[in-house]
Amino acid sequence: GLFGRHLLPLLLRHAVESKSPPKLTIVTRNKASVVQQLPLLARHCDFIELDFRSSAEIPGECAYTHILHMASTSAEDTFLGIDHYSKYQLLLNSAVAVRKLILAGTVERVVFASSGVAYGNSASYLESDNPELNHLLPFNSLAFGKLNAEFILNSSVTSSCILSIARCFSFVSPYLPVDIHYAVGNLVRDAVFGDDITVLSDGLDIRSYQHVDDAIDWILYLLTCDSPPPILNIGSDDAISIADLAERVKAIVNPRAKVKILNKPQLGHNSRRYNYVPNISLRSEEHTSELQSQFRISY
Numbered sequence: 315g316l317f318g319r320h321l322l323p324l325l326l327r328h329a330v331e332s333k334s335p336p337k338l339t340i341v342t343r344n345k346a347s348v349v350q351q352l353p354l355l356a357r358h359c360d361f362i363e364l365d366f367r368s369s370a371e372i373p374g375e376c377a378y379t380h381i382l383h384m385a386s387t388s389a390e391d392t393f394l395g396i397d398h399y400s401k402y403q404l405l406l407n408s409a410v411a412v413r414k415l416i417l418a419g420t421v422e423r424v425v426f427a428s429s430g431v432a433y434g435n436s437a438s439y440l441e442s443d444n445p446e447l448n449h450l451l452p453f454n455s456l457a458f459g460k461l462n463a464e465f466i467l468n469s470s471v472t473s474s475c476i477l478s479i480a481r482c483f484s485f486v487s488p489y490l491p492v493d494i495h496y497a498v499g500n501l502v503r504d505a506v507f508g509d510d511i512t513v514l515s516d517g518l519d520i521r522s523y524q525h526v527d528d529a530i531d532w533i534l535y536l537l538t539c540d541s542p543p544p545i546l547n548i549g550s551d552d553a554i555s556i557a558d559l560a561e562r563v564k565a566i567v568n569p570r571a572k573v574k575i576l577n578k579p580q581l582g583h584n585s586r587r588y589n590y591v592p593n594i595s596l597r598s599e600e601h602t603s604e605l606q607s608q609f610r611i612s613y
Contacts, residue, residue, distance in 0.1 A: 315386070316490065316526060321382070323352065324530065326338075339378070344363070348361075349361075366405075366408040367400055371414065372415060379421060380424075380537060381412055382425050382533065383424060383426045384427040386427070387400070401455045401456050402455045404459070405462065412424065412467060413469075416472075423475070423538075424471070424478070425477075425479075425480060425536045426463060427480050428463070429482055430482065430549065430590060431456055432460040433445050434447045439592045478543065478545075479544060480548050481545060481546070482548045482549065483547065483549030483550075484590060485525065485529055485549070489526075497521070497556050504571070505571055511568070513557060513560050513573065513574065516575065517558075519555065520555055520589045520590065521590055523554075524549045546596060546597070547592035549594065550591075551592060
């Protein structure tokens with residue numbers, strides 16, 4: 315996935331350069347695809363090929379100490395119309411599988427990559443908010459699955475295991491797909507290859523975008539810092555409308571392009587979120603300074 319494309323090279327570099335490298339195990343649906351992107355992984359990592367839509371058990375016996383739980387439906391699967399129950403089932407089964415590893419007693423730290431959608435249609439997106447979701451709406455399958463996974467993992471931890479939940483929002487990356495339902499990817503594609511930058515919606519929805527590299531920094535911070543917060547929003551609070559985003563892409567990439575607002579109805583694979591900007595006040599200067607000292611220098 316998108317996060318894995320940024321995270322795995324860092325872990326690989328650590329495994330290659332460290333005097334006492336950790337043993338890395340990657341759970342994936344397609345080992346060949348992962349190794350094709352990063353061939354060195356085959357030499358330094360173990361692989362488990364597994365589809366959580368049909369299994370809630372990670373095979374083998376290994377004393378895992380740190381777990382990054384990032385399993386979720388891919389953006390491509392969502393765009394191609396994967397059914398809502400499969401989204402939920404993947405999150406349910408993967409959380410149950412990680413729960414079993416936690417209960418085995420060797421796990422010291424778990425970070426779960428949840429999502430801002432778990433808040434529902436929030437007005438503030440504060441970590442202390444209690445999410446409000448209609449669990450009977452199929453469109454809420456991802457959000458409901460994330461919340462269920464949070465509950466399963468949180469109910470599994472013991473005094474010797476720390477869980478942190480990273481509620482992730484919207485991101486940009488060189489690997490961001492430009493041919494599915496990511497607005498910023500589509501806008502950049504239009505600016506690079508065409509004369510028109512097309513906004514399919516009315517352009518009024520508010521978003522914010524963080525580079526995935528920065529998100530990975532925060533996830534690794536949660537994995538390694540002494541006292542991580544139980545829930546942390548990961549994303550940017552620099553809000554921008556989709557229409558204004560199109561104008562910004564135009565100014566940077568192709569000033570001669572024209573921005574067209576088509577005002578078409580949204581695709582039916584997700585519920586509409588008019589405002590999707592996290593509150594990041596919990597990320598205090600103290601946390602930020604610690605993050606910089608731990609990771610930026612080591613890069």
